[in-house]
Amino acid sequence: MSLDQISLWMEQVGDQVVSRPALESELDLDVAIIGAGYTGLWTAYHLKRQQPDLNIAIFEARHVGFGASGRNGGWLIGELAGQDQLLAGLPQEEQRRYRELIHAIPDDAAEVFKREGIDCGYRKGGMLMCAARFPEQENWVREELRGFYARGYSAEDYRWLDADELAQQVNIAGSKGALYSPHCATIHPAKLALGLAQAVERLGVTIYESSPVDEWQPHRLKVRGHKVKARVVAPCIEGYAASLPPLSRYQIPVQSLQIATEPLSETLWDELGMADGQAISEASRMVTYFHRSRDDRLVFGARGGYRFGGRLREDFSLSNTEFNRHRGLMLSLFPQLESVKITHGWGGNLGLSRRFLPHVYWDLHQGLALAGGYGGEGVGASFLCGRTLAELILGVENDATRAPWVLRGEGLSSSLRSWEPEPFRWLGYSAVLAALGHEDAVLANENSPRWRRRMASALADRFEGLMAASPTP
Ligand SMILES: Cc1cc2nc3c(=O)[nH]c(=O)nc-3n(C[C@H](O)[C@H](O)[C@H](O)COP(=O)(O)OP(=O)(O)OC[C@H]3O[C@@H](n4cnc5c(N)ncnc54)[C@H](O)[C@@H]3O)c2cc1C
Known part of the structure; x- marks a missing residue:
């Protein structure tokens, strides 16, 4: 599959893509990571930074950035999907510490970008969430905000912007207001994946591409027919759990689809706003998300489908129906884009757990470490979960490794909830x-x-x- 079939982002980094050799022999490792997306790469990065003598390899079925990490909407969010559900029941003080840990994700990641020279277009313009266009939407967004305050968030975290305040940042047709949160940055997804892969290699990790893991069990993998032994095995394949049974029971692949316009003129951008790389969503439950890219396109995404039996979708050339639905959603917010060209359309698989909550799983005895179920909010979550996986493997005890989303070794089936069978x-x-x-x-x-x-x-x-x-x- 060529890079332009993967995403706008992968097409744009085409000249920086290097191909890495496939595994050709048996290996004996400390840590074997499956998947070279953000989760696998962040896990390897933090492991090597904290213990440089570890012998670590990453096995990637295709190439760096092939999965959701090379295709996403570029929102690096300081939030976890369903975090309040995860924190409910903890004492207030602990909740406050965990919220701080999560909100710090964009700044913590930016520190690594600086240290490692990862130029991924990081801009912390905050989030304009749930822009409301209808009275019903305004009511439930305001209700949502009251809920945030009741759970201990402050106006520093989330606040209501009325129509005029919102219009100073983005001009959405008919919008009545939105929630603003500063805890989000936007990045160029493929530049992050590639830059992180290089950082990990500089630390001494080997990434094998075109090396799908065909079989796995505790401490043992089979990769292209070669045996690999490892003290710890870390499947980091989120939306691709279908490729490694029995993980497919716990995470199903659902799609998210995006379109991108041609680069737009300054005059149009003066009208539309979004000058600071803000990440924006509207209150539709079709989960629309968009931002102005560094090269002045509007990149616009929304929920996609699910395939019977949890089959992975490989070909993400958008059908006419998908393309028209996305274009229609975009035009309903920005009618002034009627005559602009849409140059790119793509999508990817993301992982949904049955509880709709992210998880980090660690089993010391089986040497099994995994994370996922980010539910479409995995760019920031993979940073925190990758670092946490590294700390669990290294035996570190801290707030992150004791977090309520960390499940410790009771067996996968008793820790993670299974999805119902089809149909x-x-x-x-x-x-x-x-x-x-x-x-x-x-x-x-x-x-x-x-x-x-x-x-x-x-x-x-x-x-x-x-x-x-x-x-x-
Ligand atoms: C279209 C889209 C838009 C999104 N937008 C956002 C966003 O704006 N913000 C946000 O926070 N999140 C977003 N997400 C979610 C986010 O991108 C993912 O949660 C995150 O990238 C997951 O990273 P990962 O490393 O866990 O998985 P992936 O990046 O999917 O990497 C998994 C890798 O494993 C490899 N693999 C699979 N099976 C095997 C095997 N058997 N052997 C070896 N390798 C294997 C795959 O080839 C792949 O490269 C979006 C997702 C999609 C699809």
Whole structure:
């Protein structure tokens, strides 16, 4: 697959891509990492920084940046998906410490970028989240904010920007306001993956490309027919868990799809805003996300589909339906882009755990370390989880290794919740997607009567709730 078929980002770094040799012999290692995305690379980085004499190799089925790490929307967020659910029940003081640990992710990562000379276009312009366009959206976003404050966040973390304040940063058609949080930066995803791979290699880690792991068990892998022994095995494959049973039981691949415009003129950007690389989303439950790239494109993403049986999608050339849906969503926010060219469309697989929460798993006796389930917020999460995996492997005890998202060695099946068998997963996912799309359409139609708007939102709530709550068979 050529780089332009992977993503705009991989196409743009084409001249910096080096191909690395495949594994050709047996190996005996301290740590064998599976997958050269951010999780695997950050784990290797922090391991080597803290213990330089470790013998570590990374086995990558394709090449650095092939997975979600070379395809994402570039939001480096100081948040974990569902963090408040994870922190609920802890004493207030502990919650505050964990929130600080999570919010520090962008700054901590930036320090590494500086130290290692990773030029990935880092800009900390904050997040404008859940821009509301309809009264119902404004109500639930304000409700969300009240919830944040009730759980101990301050206006330093999240605050409401009214329509005028929001318009100073981004000009979204009909928008009534949004939540602002400073805890987010944007980056060039592929430059980060490539730069980090080079940093890891400078520290003495070997990355084998075109080297899929075919079989794995504690302390042993088979890679292209070659035996690899390792004290610790670390599968870091998030959205690709389907390639390594039994991990496929615990993480399913769902897609997120993006389009990018041609570089836009200064005049258009004066109208649209987004001058500081802000990461922006609107309150639609189709999970739209966008930002202005360093080369002046609007890069716009939204939720994609799920394939029956958890089959991985390989070909991400967008179908006409996918392309038109994304373009339609983009134009509903920015009608002035009607005549601009969309030059790129792509997507990728991300990992969804059954609890919809991220996890770090460590089993000292089996020598098994893994992380994932980032639920579409993995750019920042992989930094924290990779560092935590390294610390767990090295036996460090600290707040991060004791965090509520760290599950310690009770066996995968008792630590991670399994997904339902088919056809329930597919039916559930498809029903949720249909209900969310229906809600968007009803709210966007100003002629929809109040009862219909209420019913559409109640239905969307109900389906999302059912999916989150349904018991594991
Ligand atoms: C389109 C899209 C947009 C996104 N946008 C954002 C965003 O803006 N912000 C955010 O925080 N998150 C975002 N995410 C999620 C984020 O990109 C991922 O959570 C994160 O990159 C996961 O990193 P990873 O290293 O765990 O997995 P990956 O980057 O997917 O890497 C896994 C690697 O494992 C390799 N592999 C798979 N099977 C095997 C095997 N058997 N043997 C060897 N190697 C194997 C794959 O080839 C791949 O390179 C997005 C995801 C997608 C798809």
